[in-house]
Amino acid sequence: MKYLIILLLLYALPVTGQQKIDTLSIYFENDISAVNPIQEKRIDSLLETSSKIKSIIVEGYANMFASETYNQKLSENRATNVKAIIGDSISVKSIGKGEVESPLPEERRVDIIITYKEKTIEAPQFVPPETSLEISLSEANIGDTVILEGILFIPGLDVIREESLPTLYKVKRYLLENPAVKFKVLGHVCCGINGEPSPIDGRNNRTGNLTLSRDRAKAVYRYLLKEGINASRMSYEGMAFKFPLGKGDIKDRRVEIEIISN
Template sequence: MFLRKVTLLIAFLPFLGLCQEQGGPWSVYFENNSYTITAAQKQFIDSIQKHSLQRTDSIVLKGYASSPADATYNLKLSEKRANSVKQQFKDYTTIIANGFGELEGDEDENRRVDIMTWPVYQENLVFKSSTASPTKLPEKINDYTKINIGEKIELKGIHFYPGRDDIRNDSKDALSELLAFLKENNNITFRLLGHVCCGKTHDPGRDGFNNRTGKNNLSEARAKRIYNYLLDNGIDKKRMSARGYAYRYPTGKGDKYDRRVEIEIISR
C-alpha cells in the first residue's frame, strides 16, 4: 500500500509543478496518432484552470506532431490536437488554436499541445517543453500598427504552393500574427487583395490558373483562403472581404513582388 501511494505521488508531481506556473506555458502530450483527450489529460487541464487561470484569461494553443508520418497528415493531426484541447477551454476566450505541423524527430515531447495565456504569448516566448528555457522570437513579420485607412501592405510571411491556393506550413506564424492583431483591434474592417504575377499587359484581368480547382481564379482563391482562415478563427465576416485583382496592379519590381496578397484597411 505504501509503495502504491508513493508511485501515485511521483506520477502526479509533474501536474503539481506545472500548475504552480502563472500564465504557462504548459504542455499536454499525446500518444502516437492520437488527438482524443484522455481522462488524465482532462484532469491536468482542469488543474491548470483551477490553480493557474482566471476566467478573464485568453488562451493560446499550439499543436504539434512528431515527424515520421506524412507532413500533410501531421499538419491535420496537430490541428486536431489543438482543437481537442480547445474544447476543454469553452469558458475562456481562445485567441489562437492552431496546428503547427511536425517537429523533427519521433520523441514523445513532439506530440503535444502547448498552452499559454495571451500575455505570456505576447512576451514573445517560445519553448520546446514545459521545462525548457524560454528564448526570444524573431522580430514582427508585419507591423500592422502603422497602416492608415485606405493604405495597403503586403502580407509578408504567408506563402502558397506554386500554382495553388494552398497555404504552406511555414506561414503559420504570419497567420497567427495577423489573427492576433485583428482580435486585439476588433473595430478594424479590411479587405484582402490577391495578386498574381506573369500576366498579360493587354489582358490584366485574366487571373492565374489554379491547379487545385482547375479554374483561372488564383488571385481570388488565395485571398479567399486567408479570409476563410480568419473566419474559422473567430473574425466576423462583416469586418472583411476578399477580392482577386489578377495582374491589374503589377509592382514593376518583378514576379516575386507581383505574386502577393495585401491587406487594405477600410476603417479603424
C-alpha cells in the same frame, strides 16, 4: 496608396507536434474512370510537397445512376487510376466507396486525403515594437494597404503552406486585439504578357478556373474566419496581375490587407 510591409523578425519557441490533413477532390464525367491531363496536373501540383507527406488515402465514388455493382467497380477504378498517378514514393491506399445516394455530378469524384508528417511548428514571439506587426498595422490609415510578407501557397493552388503560419498568427492576434478594424484581403498573382499588367487571373489547378488570386485571398479570409475574426469585418478580392510592383515575380505573388476602417 501607401504600402506597409510586415517584418517577420521572429524568435522561435518550440510547440508540440501537430498533424495536418488536406483533401483534394478530382471530378469525373459520367462513366469515366480515366484521369485526364488537367486532373493529372492538379495531382502533380499537390505532390510538390511530397517530402512532408506521411500517407495518402484515395477514396473513389460514383453517383446513383446504373447498378450498385457497376458503381462499386467504377468507384474502385477511379481510385486505382488516381493512385497510379501518385506513384509508389508515398504510402497510398485506394478504396472504392461505391455509389452515393445522389444524382449530382459532384458525387462522381475521387477524394485524395493527405496526412502530413508531424513536425514541430515554431510559434512566433513578438519582436521589439519598432518591427512588430502591431506597429505596422497601427500606422495604416483608411485606404492604405499592408503587404503580408510570408504568405506562401503550393504552386498553382490556393492551399496555404505551413510556412505561412507565423504571419497568419500575427495578423489574427492583431485583429482580435483591434476589433474596430475592418479590412479587405487582396490576392495578387504574376505574370502578364511581357510583364505588362493584366486583368487575366492565374489558373487554380485545384478547380481548373482562372480565379487563383481570388481563391488565395479567400483562403486567407477563411483562415481568419475560422480563427474568430467576424465575417462582418472583412471581405476578399482577387486582383489578378493588374498591380505588379516591378520587383520581380516573387514580389508580385502576394497577399495584402486593405484597411477599410479603423
